[in-house]
Amino acid sequence: MINKNEAIKNNIKVIDNSIKNELFENLKTNFPQTIIEGKADLKAISLLLGLDKKSDISGYELTWTGKGLSNALYSSPCNKELKLEEIFSNADCKNLNSSNIEMKDSNNPKNIIIRGDNLDVLKILKSAYSEKIKMIYIDPPYNTTNENFIYPDNFRQDYKKILEEVGLIEIDENGQEIESEDLKFFKNIQGSRTHSGWLSFMLPRLKLARDLLKEDGVIFISIDDNEQANLKLLCDEIFGEDNFVANIIWQKKKGGGQDSQDFAKEHEYILCYSKYEWKINDKKEQLNENEFNKIINGKKAIISKLEKWGIGALMEDAPSLYYPIKDPNGDDFYPIAPNGEKGRWRKKPENLDNEHIYWQKNQKGRLTPYEVIYFDEVKDKEKIIKTRTIFTDYGTTTDATKEILNLFNNQKIFDTPKPINLIKTLLQISTSTNSNDIILDFFAGSGTTAQAVMELNAEDKGNREFILVQIDEEIKEDKSKSAYDFCKKELKSENPVISDITIERVKRAAQKIIQSSKDKDLNLGFKVFTLEDKPEIIIDKDKNLKLINRRNLSVIDKVVNMFLISGKTLDKKIENIFDGKLYKCEDSFYLISFNKEILKYLIKTQNEYIFIDAYGDIELEDFLNLGAGFKERLKVVY
Incomplete structure (x- = not known):
């Protein structure tokens, strides 16, 4: 491993996305009012959390308990990295063994599915995909009475040190955590099914979504009455009131409806916001x-x-x-x-x-x-047909259920999918056929967005690409037996999770499209990634630096994570220069291991950046005697 301080001392560029002193550094940068004489101040933190009952809020804004901390979570570093799990090739619709795989043209599909907490994934994607996403569609939790958040934001490890530092958590003589009354109140108000908890959950994700959108990009968010008003105010704050486009009313079912004591509810909403310059594609x-x-x-x-x-x-x-x-x-x-x-x-x-x-x-x-x-x-x-804000003929929940049944041999394995035609309509009004537009869905659920992208590409010869993100939410046998049995028996999942169904649906949809389409050049393959913990550098009780490395990554995984940090997207081709040691992507080299032959090769190169895996088997001394011009091209990645 390369010592960070030594690298900095020798004027070698260091790129560090690892967790520092949890949120302390973040609060120091973004909320300096909470840091007094070098320490986090409990009173200031209480005000930030919304626990100070004496604080006077003037002006017009949406505020809630914990808003400040959820803002800090948006910009805190990520301690996860990607691991390639499998590649599904549209060439033959077969799974390829991904161990030590090289992503060349024949097995480097452009579509991506990532298993994991979308907050971590959005942070990982930000370096490479900032202002590159054309359209985002999400169907987040509606915060209804029968729903619990499975995203552990409120009590993430990111908070622990800062909560200890400000006195909201104390450690007793037995090493047990003792929570203050203020923290108990905060956790209660932040829990599932509260507006404060839901807003704290959504804020950092929507801020990251805004960062990823292109200047002419657009986001669509499905929601119902329970949080629609709060979501509108939150999006006004994040995207700007001037960038509000429409509040679409989607008729999700027709007739009947005995699920309400008063009105029969037949609709949901789709909030639409642009980044800056988006213009709707009017139908002709x-x-x-x-x-x-x-x-x-x-x-x-x-x-x-x-x-x-x-x-x-x-x-x-x-x-x-x-x-x-x-x-x-x-x-x-x-x-x-x-x-x-x-x-x-x-x-x-x-x-x-x-x-x-x-x-x-x-x-x-x-x-x-x-x-x-x-x-x-x-x-x-031709005449222009304006898209209307009331969607009455774009598919219903009944249609969506039938679509799932058709793919899974009449097995109902997902309860609340969205219809394909609804998402295809949003794609048609927001993307182009020949611009390699990237579509992101970070609450992927059953994978409707991916199927909609693939089907629309098959219909209009488009080249859109998708990125799906789905957390490994556990499927409980007593809650959804058909889905649990399907994952256990057909997919052979040891611990059935929702992302198993997401991936399987996209595979089956791709196979169905290939069988029905005469076009053999369709972009139907995809890569699946999971999240792994990054190595962590800690200071032990003797004040010595200690590396905790639980890394389980292949060489290519390490290269992929480095080129993401360097701004390269996941669809890029990786060139193998020295097997297992040195790789190239466009204008950059990625160094995993080192020897004299590699050094001789790199010295002959001229303008390319050289990214070095800081946790690899590389010594800093190997580079110190080289010329200043060479050292300027080096970047050590932590």
Whole structure:
């Protein structure tokens, strides 16, 4: 292992994503008011947690107990890294043994599924995927009465040292943790099914999602009435009120509905926010000649009011467009707004000849000018169809259940999937067919998003890519026996988890698409990663540095984690230079092990960066006698 202080002392660049003094360094950077004379202050932390009952909050903002700490969790380092579990190739739809595998063109699919806590995964992805995701769709927990969070945010290891430091946790003589009354209150208010707990859970994830979105990216979030209002306020804060696009109402079922004591609830919501510059892909439709239902001057035509309606229809909105024209009786005709006030013209009447102005009485009997549009004169025979905010024909929960049953031989192994057509519609209005758009779903559930991406690509010849993230949520036999039995018997899972079903669904959907499609170049393969603990450097009781290394990574795994940190995405090709020791990806080398032959090779290179695995079998002394120009290219990764 390379000593970090020695590397810094010798002017070698160090990249350290490992956990430092838990959240202490983070609070020091982002919440300096909590650090007094070099120590975390209990009163300031209490104010940050929202436990100080005397604090006065003025102005307009969404606040809750623990908001400050969940903000700190957003920017705290991640102590996890990726491990390649398997590769599913669309070439032959067979699983490939992933041990020591090289990701070349033939077995390097661009789609990704990651098992693990999405908070950790989003942090891992941030270095390489910042501002590269075109569309995010998530279906997070709704925080309903029959739902418990399985994400352990509230009591993560990240908090322990800081909670001890500020006096919220004490360790007794037997080494047992004793919680203060304030912490007990905080844990109670942060527990499952509370608004504070749910908001603390969502905030860091949505902030990371914002970081990953492209400038012209968009996020869609499914939710129901229980947290919709809070989610709207939270997203206004994170994405900005100006970037709110729509609150879509999705009719999830039709008719019936005995699950409520009052109204029969048939809908949910999909909140939509853009990053900055996203523009919806409006649908286009061929013009129907029959829609031109008037005959004017012997030709098929439609008419459109020359007076402006809707937003900006008043005279003061465009004073230069308020003036009279002569009506058929020779009288002055001024535009009037729909509310009866002085209006304005939609377009200048003088730019239209008499053949293109048609006078007709409106509903109030007022003679009114209309623009005439003749079918024969329309050059583009397509019309724009605006996407409406009420989704009534985009699939229901019943459709979604049938889709699962069809893939899994009539076995109901997932309770609350979303219909494929719903996600495909969101993809159609937010992504392009030929831009290699990346779609992220970090609450993947049954994997509907992946199937929607693959099916849409097959239909419109697109090249979209997906990244799914799903935590290994335990499937309990007494709660979902069919899913438990399926994972045990068919998938041979020792401990059935939801991500087993996610991965299996994507495999089956890919096979189904391959069988029904004539296109053999579809992007249907995917890589599966899991999370592993990073090595940890601690100070023992004798104040000596000690490395705790539980790493179980292949050489390629180590390279993948280094090139993520260096900004390379997971679809990149890795070139094997010295087997098991040196690899290359685009403009960078990745050094795992070292010898004189490798040193001789690297010295001959010129501009490439050289990333070194700090935990590998490499000594810093090997590099100290090299020229300054060479050392400038070195980056030690912790």
